[in-house]
Amino acid sequence: MQNAILELDGHSLITSQLISQHNAEVGSTVGAEELTEHAAKLALILDLAYQAFEKRQPAATIVDRLALRLHELRKQARPEVWQQLIPLAQQHRVSEHLMQDPFTRWSFEKPRGYSGDASLLDIYYKHSSADEIVSSSTPLGREIYAYTSDAASSEAGRERRTILAKTVDETARRKPEAEVLAIACGHLREAELSDALATGGLKRWIGLDQDPVSVAIVNRDVSAGCVEAVEGSVRGLLRRAYDLGTFDLVYASGLYDYLPRAVGVRLLQRVMELVKPGGEFLFANFSDEITTDGYMETFMDWPLILRSADDMWDIIKSSVDMNHVDAEVYYGANRNIVYGKIRKRP
């Protein structure tokens, strides 16, 4: 497990390979017949999508159908088989069409060197900083983007941003001069939606992220004096490498999706040391009910560790003494993201 911690942070090494290894069962082999059968199903799905593009059918219909079929195939295939199908999909000629979508392309190419960077989120947040990359795409690319950026998982991601801002605002109402920590803050875009920040209701809002580019962007874009982004990683947090003080609210969004259970448990244990009595920790995870998983893992090369409400409870109950906290687990509106909230009793 130590290796997982070392590889998952420090130097932007969130690789699709690492998450895929987590998702597949260790030591299980794949028979030639089983692989051939599933590869044939995949080829059919991709050929149909390719032909539909050639016939100029609406991009939304093509990608919607494609994503659902990949989701079904992913469910049918054993994880080890699915892992072998991913490169086959990526090499298929239909990707020439799909890569015109700026969202799919950015995710696949990983300009920051790792999966799920904050600029990728800006693309599906429809943030103004991503306007140029969208407007400079081909007409087909923009048509596909209109679909991918409005897919249920993208909607859930945008809702997550709103939920984060509301949680910060609630904390400020509950506690004057509130202190907030965002772990894996990315570009901290939720700060733009926070009333508490706009009205001076916070003492400090610290963002921690392993990516120095994201840290610099927060410190450039968020003008409020109480906001500060600092470079730091999950590994550093676990090693108590930073002198951060304590907080009324700590949250982690877009992070647990990359953390194996054991690292998630250790992080939660460590985070509770940073939460003041009466304070809260909120963490989010894409749920195992999403249907874009097959498309994300193939054409976006963006695998996530998906979790159910039970998985979230398992992490919580394995991390904290339930006699000293109040906890809840809930889904966002379309159940594509699941949230865990732990309140340390005063």
Ligand SMILES: C[S@@+](CC[C@H](N)C(=O)[O-])C[C@H]1O[C@@H](n2cnc3c(N)ncnc32)[C@H](O)[C@@H]1O
């Ligand atoms: C999907 S983005 C989420 C950004 C932001 N929290 C949001 O919800 O919009 C993931 C962020 O996690 C950061 N990250 C990933 N692994 C990390 C680690 N081990 N330590 C610190 N930051 C990490 C990445 O640099 C990236 O900015």
